[in-house]
Amino acid sequence: xxxxxxxxxxxxxxxxxxxxxxxxxxxxxxxxxxxxxxxxxxxxxxxxxxxxxxxxxxxxxxxxxxxxxxxxxxxxxxxxxxxxxxxxxxxxxxxxxxxxxxxxxxxxxxxxxxxxxxxxxxxxxxxxxxxxxxxxxxxxxxxxxxxxxxxxxxxxxxxxxxxxxxxxxxxxxxxxxxxxxxxxxxxxxxxxxxxxxxxxxxxxxxxxxxxxxxxxxxxxxxxxxxxxxxxxxxxxxxxxxxxxxxxxxxxxxxxxxxxxxxxxxxxxxxxxxxxxxxxxxxxxxxxxxxxxxxxxxxxxxxxxxxxxxxxxxxxxxxxxxxxxxxxxxxxxxxxxxxxxxxxxxxxxxxxxxxxxxxxxxxxxxxxxxxxxxxxxxxxxxxxxxxxxxxxxxxxxxxxxxxxxxxxxxxxxxxxxxxxxxxxxxxxxxxxxxxxxxxxxxxxxxxxxxxxxxxxxxxxxxxxxxxxxxxxxxxxxxxxxxxxxxxxxxxxxxxxxxxxxxxxxxxxxxxxxxxxxxxxxxxxxxxxxxxxxxxxxxxxxxxxxxxxxxxxxxxxxxxxxxxxxxxxxxxxxxxxxxxxxxxxxxxxxxxxxxxxxxxxxxxxxxxxxxxxxxxxxxxxxxxxxxxxxxxxxxxxxxxxxxxxxxxxxxxxxxxxxxxxxxxxxxxxxxxxxxxxxxxxxxxxxxxxxxxxxxxxxxxxxxxxxxxxxxxxxxxxxxxxxxxxxxxxxxxxxxxxxxxxxxxxxxxxxxxxxxxxxxxxxxxxxxxxxxxxxxxxxxxxxxxxxxxxxxxxxxxxxxxxxxxxxxxxxxxxxxxxxxxxxxxxxxxxxxxxxxxxxxxxxxxxxxxxxxxxxxxxxxxxxxxxxxxxxxxxxx
Ligand code: DPP
Ligand code: ZN
Numbered sequence: 089x090x091x092x093x094x095x096x097x098x099x100x101x102x103x104x105x106x107x108x109x110x111x112x113x114x115x116x117x118x119x120x121x122x123x124x125x126x127x128x129x130x131x132x133x134x135x136x137x138x139x140x141x142x143x144x145x146x147x148x149x150x151x152x153x154x155x156x157x158x159x160x161x162x163x164x165x166x167x168x169x170x171x172x173x174x175x176x177x178x179x180x181x182x183x184x185x186x187x188x189x190x191x192x193x194x195x196x197x198x199x200x201x202x203x204x205x206x207x208x209x210x211x212x213x214x215x216x217x218x219x220x221x222x223x224x225x226x227x228x229x230x231x232x233x234x235x236x237x238x239x240x241x242x243x244x245x246x247x248x249x250x251x252x253x254x255x256x257x258x259x260x261x262x263x264x265x266x267x268x269x270x271x272x273x274x275x276x277x278x279x280x281x282x283x284x285x286x287x288x289x290x291x292x293x294x295x296x297x298x299x300x301x302x303x304x305x306x307x308x309x310x311x312x313x314x315x316x317x318x319x320x321x322x323x324x325x326x327x328x329x330x331x332x333x334x335x336x337x338x339x340x341x342x343x344x345x346x347x348x349x350x351x352x353x354x355x356x357x358x359x360x361x362x363x364x365x366x367x368x369x370x371x372x373x374x375x376x377x378x379x380x381x382x383x384x385x386x387x388x389x390x391x392x393x394x395x396x397x398x399x400x401x402x403x404x405x406x407x408x409x410x411x412x413x414x415x416x417x418x419x420x421x422x423x424x425x426x427x428x429x430x431x432x433x434x435x436x437x438x439x440x441x442x443x444x445x446x447x448x449x450x451x452x453x454x455x456x457x458x459x460x461x462x463x464x465x466x467x468x469x470x471x472x473x474x475x476x477x478x479x480x481x482x483x484x485x486x487x488x489x490x491x492x493x494x495x496x497x498x499x500x501x502x503x504x505x506x507x508x509x510x511x512x513x514x515x516x517x518x519x520x521x522x523x524x525x526x527x528x529x530x531x532x533x534x535x536x537x538x539x540x541x542x543x544x545x546x547x548x549x550x551x552x553x554x555x556x557x558x559x560x561x562x563x564x565x566x567x568x569x570x571x572x573x574x575x576x577x578x579x580x581x582x583x584x585x586x587x588x589x590x591x592x593x594x595x596x597x598x599x600x601x602x603x604x605x606x607x608x609x610x611x612x613x614x615x616x617x618x619x620x621x622x623x624x625x626x627x628x629x630x631x632x633x634x635x636x637x638x639x640x641x642x643x644x645x646x647x648x649x650x651x652x653x654x655x656x657x658x659x660x661x662x663x664x665x666x667x668x669x670x671x672x673x674x675x676x677x678x679x680x681x682x683x684x685x686x687x688x689x690x691x692x693x694x695x696x697x698x699x700x701x702x703x704x705x706x707x708x709x710x711x712x713x714x715x716x717x718x719x720x721x722x723x724x725x726x727x728x729x730x731x732x733x734x735x736x737x738x739x740x741x742x743x744x745x746x747x748x749x750x751x752x753x754x755x756x757x758x759x760x761x762x763x764x765x766x767x768x769x770x771x772x773x774x775x776x777x778x779x780x781x782x783x784x785x786x787x788x789x790x791x792x793x794x795x796x797x798x799x800x801x802x803x804x805x806x807x808x809x810x811x812x813x814x815x816x817x818x819x820x821x822x823x824x825x826x827x828x829x830x831x832x833x834x835x836x837x838x839x840x841x842x843x844x845x846x847x848x849x850x851x852x853x854x855x856x857x858x859x860x861x862x863x864x865x866x867x868x869x870x871x872x873x874x875x876x877x878x879x880x881x882x883x884x885x886x887x888x889x890x891x892x893x894x895x896x897x898x899x900x901x902x903x904x905x906x907x908x909x910x911x912x913x914x915x916x917x918x919x920x921x922x923x924x925x926x927x928x929x930x931x932x933x934x935x936x937x938x939x940x941x942x943x944x945x946x947x948x949x950x951x952x953x954x955x956x957x958x959x960x961x
Contacts, residue, residue, distance in 0.1 A: 109231065169220040186218070369797075417474060445561070457563075488518040579619045642661070769804075806840075845887075
């Protein structure tokens, strides 16, 4: 297939002054007329042809200034329209008519149907499935949209402000929309159907009233109220934190049940996966509420970072995504507990981005080439992209960061820009050179920073020696040293925490800026040997190798004033032990005692000065996948499971009384999704899992299941039953009860499927195969497929990596069956194989066979062939 290169960027020959779209909706024969006003770009050749993108399109009519274009003047195919001999004088008008079949569009890109409603998804390249156009983010224009439909399709929506509605011919009606803000085609949206709605208003900082609407399936309106609340808080926060005001008269969100992504930031008309809109206490967990808050915020924040200022080309995807993730992270930190939220971000980054960065799918935050852009909506672009923005703030400081953002909004509003344009704003306001920093965008791989300290008691100096290396990644054999800001603190023997500046010129207050391959920083006037707490708050997304004794880690865990750093030290202790134990479990011998780790965890859990949500994070041992990642090669997932379970049980027995008490310490009063109550539930659920292991009977979890009056505790109890007591009668009863109560709610049954799919052990793959035949599974719906197959392959190390390869074969079957219908979904599922080379040799061979079987399937999509080829390379 074709390879696209960043270096090949060239602007289009024509600019589009505006586009008028008319849709006559029909399930299998929707008529689209697109009239665009075109003007030659300055400097374009006078005879330059017009080259529009298409994808599976059929052309019905082509006119220029109302006259049919003669056959000799154009070439057309499903994926391209080329027109020559264009009028010498511009602007001129081109009209293109196409016919679409939304009903049979199973890719969920372009115009399709979901539960009988019409909706669109155009990012990245879906608009070209609607009409021939410059389907690329640097062509911005003003859209007017007219939607004509039968009256049994009452709601007709598009971007911008309403121009009105009225009757049309033959019992049909219409609605017209005008979006005054020039936008690229990927932000176009249309929604039509019979939908319920909740409405509200927001008064902006300059006093304008904005109408807010959230559309959902009839009968689900009540479940959208939390999303509405989150939307209003997001609008307010963007005004307070960045001075950004909303810019249309109306802001709409529509929830649809068939959606490849989480949600989409179309101008004024966000389309959401219903999983990230609908919530009530009976059906949604605290995590669901937090996700809704974060994604509503994320898509709303795109209005400025993405829509008003967009990307020049898709290589710059992180320009909008990394930055917008950074903005939604800080929003959630402000709305909830900042350290607890930050810990969750670190866990997510390490669980999803670190393995990507160390395997065959590694790519820079801004890739230089791609075959299929859909495959670059990755943890690297999003999560590492967000960390990179955070590092700019650490390097230049919060005030200059805000100044740089203001400059960015002022300088580039209405433009399609590059990462260089973005970074220049921060260099300009701060005077700090950020050239070396650009490597974070251009160089893939997680840097490894090795650190050692030397204390000289006579001279009263502490030296910190740092060394960085970045492993080769596909296409990048040699790496240059990066600009790495490492926040730190020194902790004296008496527990005093200081954040001094090193003697070398460097950052004020508690940040070491590592820019060379190796560098030593010295601190003078240090009276006694301190312990170094390095990469505090995870200021840089690096792997840290630091010679630190268990005693030093315990010292940090006890005295750090920064909650995140405290957690980092505890997590490092747990990881060290679990790596050791996994090796013993693999090679035979007595597993190392988890007593010291248990003491640390129990001490933190008993500390009532710490918020419950933080204590829940502390109690959560590194996952099997975390341990595997840290071990890095020759992985035996079963040995890791054995080692982790051994430590878990030991901690459970040692803290049994404490866990028994905490497992019943639930918030009083009616359910509230607010962070404080959610934190209490998280701690109770964590304690319940430990005490259940200590007593080794399902009775407590079953009692908690029976007593639960909200989905958070119900799902937590069910998970303990299924994962710890798979064969118990209580577990069977709970599973059946759950199915009975929620069998008609697919989003809730997704949890029921995921919990079972993630049950550790070899038997699970058979259960997954059974569930694929159950009425709750639907191979055509992305949420169902991800809940069962995605959870199994990405969230069940022992089950998926079954030694006989059955898990891999199952995934291969689903991928090849899904690919013809929905290549984006199939390719995403397949990324679960990305770490196959780090497995022990037997599993590697099974995994390789499954990958080769996929590769040799006929007519693979570019999405799946791109992933399978890179994975095998
Ligand atoms: N809708 C996806 C997101 O917001 C892609 N833009 O991240
Ligand atoms: Zn986004």
